[in-house]
Amino acid sequence: xxxxxxxxxxxxxxxxxxxxxxxxxxxxxxxxxxxxxxxxxxxxxxxxxxxxxxxxxxxxxxxxxxxxxxxxxxxx
Amino acid sequence: xxxxxxxxxxxxxxxxxxxxxxxxxxxxxxxxxxxxxxxxxxxxxxxxxxxxxxxxxxxxxxxxxxxxxxxxxxxxxxxxxxxxxxxxxxxxxxxxxxxxxxxxxxxxxxxxxxxxxxxxxxxxxxxxxxxxxxxxxxxxxxxxxxxxxxxxxxxxxxxxxxxxxxxxxxxxxxxxxxxxxxxxxxxxxxxxxxxxxxxxxxxxxxxxxxxxxxxxxxxxxxxxxxxxxxxxxxxxxxxxxxxxxxxxxxxxxxxxxxx
Numbered sequence: 001x002x003x004x005x006x007x008x009x010x011x012x013x014x015x016x017x018x019x020x021x022x023x024x025x026x027x028x029x030x031x032x033x034x035x036x037x038x039x040x041x042x043x044x045x046x047x048x049x050x051x052x053x054x055x056x057x058x059x060x061x062x063x064x065x066x067x068x069x070x071x072x073x074x075x076x
Numbered sequence: 077x078x079x080x081x082x083x084x085x086x087x088x089x090x091x092x093x094x095x096x097x098x099x100x101x102x103x104x105x106x107x108x109x110x111x112x113x114x115x116x117x118x119x120x121x122x123x124x125x126x127x128x129x130x131x132x133x134x135x136x137x138x139x140x141x142x143x144x145x146x147x148x149x150x151x152x153x154x155x156x157x158x159x160x161x162x163x164x165x166x167x168x169x170x171x172x173x174x175x176x177x178x179x180x181x182x183x184x185x186x187x188x189x190x191x192x193x194x195x196x197x198x199x200x201x202x203x204x205x206x207x208x209x210x211x212x213x214x215x216x217x218x219x220x221x222x223x224x225x226x227x228x229x230x231x232x233x234x235x236x237x238x239x240x241x242x243x244x245x246x247x248x249x250x251x252x253x254x255x256x257x258x259x260x261x262x263x264x265x266x267x268x269x270x271x272x273x274x275x276x277x278x279x280x281x282x283x284x285x286x287x288x289x290x291x292x293x294x295x296x297x298x299x300x301x302x303x304x305x306x307x308x309x310x311x312x313x314x315x316x317x318x319x320x321x322x323x324x325x326x327x328x329x330x331x332x333x334x335x
Contacts, residue, residue, distance in 0.1 A: 005126070006123065006126040006127055021127065024092065025123075025124050025127035025128065026128065028128075030092075030094070031089070031092065031094050037188055038188075046085050046088065046089055046094070047085060049088055049092070050084050050085040050087075050088040050089075053088060053123060054084065056123065057119065057123065060123075
């Protein structure tokens with residue numbers, strides 16, 4: 001799994017799910033901080049982030065982008 | 077990813093470091109004894125690492141001051157959130173080609189700037205000073221709208237901006253953003269804006285872009301407020317008596333906000 005794969009999979013999520021993943025995983029907010037920003041209980045953040053990641057994982061599986069294998073050396 | 081929801085949620089919270097030591101130890105013990113759960117934990121960790129590798133977010137176009145209090149940290153968090161949404165909106169621009177990124181960020185700020193700040197006017201001055209520009213900051217008391225919150229409004233391609241939120245006594249919230257720079261699809265004339273359930277107006281005065289957004293506000297009242305703020309921002313002067321009268325009258329004749 002690399003950033004490019006995740007990036008394309010993210011585009012398949014609903015805006016609200018991208019938002020919660022952005023807050024927690026990209027911006028690095030804690031559940032409490034994200035809850036304060038979105039004005040919801042901490043438990044709602046836990047539900048939302050787990051649901052968003054489940055959908056992201058499914059989207060990654062559905063993404064056709066596969067990282068190229070790394071070259072170990074130039075063949076002659 | 078076939079765990080029951082409660083297990084999946086607990087695993088996510090564990091990977092995020094959200095549990096206190098005792099509960100984290102319980103989850104760790106379960107992971108150690110369950111290969112399927114261990115695979116899920118590894119997949120989650122890999123996903124988080126890949127997300128952290130996505131470039132360009134968050135973005136701060138101005139250097140934020142070091143947070144010293146819970147309130148300051150809260151405002152910086154809001155600004156960082158706005159910055160993330162802004163960067164993300166640019167990132168997903170292919171899906172929303174018609175919406176300028178600053179407008180997406182402004183809509184986000186409108187929803188996130190809900191808390192009240194007793195010292196919002198002073199804070200607004202400080203943020204503008206940090207950002208290094210002198211936006212027009214309207215006094216909307218005549219429209220029975222009080223400046224309730226302020227935050228930095230980082231805009232990509234701009235030196236940094238300012239977001240203010242005014243609140244009324246009948247459920248109205250008006251968000252006002254100002255940001256230096258040009259090329260933000262704004263014009264010197266007043267242009268109507270609609271985005272994500274919000275309506276408002278945007279305009280450019282010299283090298284500063286302005287927008288005023290609200291949700292569920294009487295359209296006539298919003299138009300009067302925007303027209304007066306637009307005119308005053310061009311002169312960079314307080315409202316005159318005629319403007320005060322118009323603002324008060326439009327408020328008296330309007331219905332309460334519906335959002």
